[in-house]
Amino acid sequence: MAWEEPLAMGLALGYLLLIILEQRSAWLLAAMSAGLYLKIFYDVGLFMEAGLQVFYIVMAVYGFWAWGRNSSGQHLRIQRWPLKLHLLILAAVLTSGVGIGLLLARFTDAALPIPDSITTIGALTTTWMVARKVLENWLWWVAIDLVSIVLYLERGLELTALLFAGYVVLALLGWHNWRRLLRAQQ
Numbered sequence: 001m002a003w004e005e006p007l008a009m010g011l012a013l014g015y016l017l018l019i020i021l022e023q024r025s026a027w028l029l030a031a032m033s034a035g036l037y038l039k040i041f042y043d044v045g046l047f048m049e050a051g052l053q054v055f056y057i058v059m060a061v062y063g064f065w066a067w068g069r070n071s072s073g074q075h076l077r078i079q080r081w082p083l084k085l086h087l088l089i090l091a092a093v094l095t096s097g098v099g100i101g102l103l104l105a106r107f108t109d110a111a112l113p114i115p116d117s118i119t120t121i122g123a124l125t126t127t128w129m130v131a132r133k134v135l136e137n138w139l140w141w142v143a144i145d146l147v148s149i150v151l152y153l154e155r156g157l158e159l160t161a162l163l164f165a166g167y168v169v170l171a172l173l174g175w176h177n178w179r180r181l182l183r184a185q186q
Helices: 004-020 026-041 046-067 083-107 112-129 135-153 158-185
Strands: none
Touching: 004 026, 004 158, 026 046, 046 083, 046 112, 083 112, 112 135, 135 158
């Protein structure tokens, strides 16, 4: 992992910076970073995080497509989802994350299966929000990233924990920038 983790980290940072700026090319960096992190997480026993990377690769393809122009030449616009929907999603994320975590604890040697599962299910949901340009995705990422920092430190992935600390800051910047862009598009 001597070179893989720093390269994956750099690609992931590039992805996030381009997402904040609403650049479609961000999704290419996302796919490359996810490919590297797939191997890294599998090697350290974070199986749900490894599986999440497969989803990220698929979402990178979808995001690249969705952020292109539609048949009428328009780009996807930033949108908001109602609080009630976010609360329902949160309940579903927590319930499914605990359920999957309990299964992993019983049938595998997964490390930290419940928090790993909750952050993974949350990240699946939030990545969909990014691909659909839902403003509140940034707030979801703050929560997910804070829990992920603890997971990565526990597994000895200090560089990745540092990356996720940076993600918290960048998510707050993304929230601010997308709110400004949403006001401008209205």
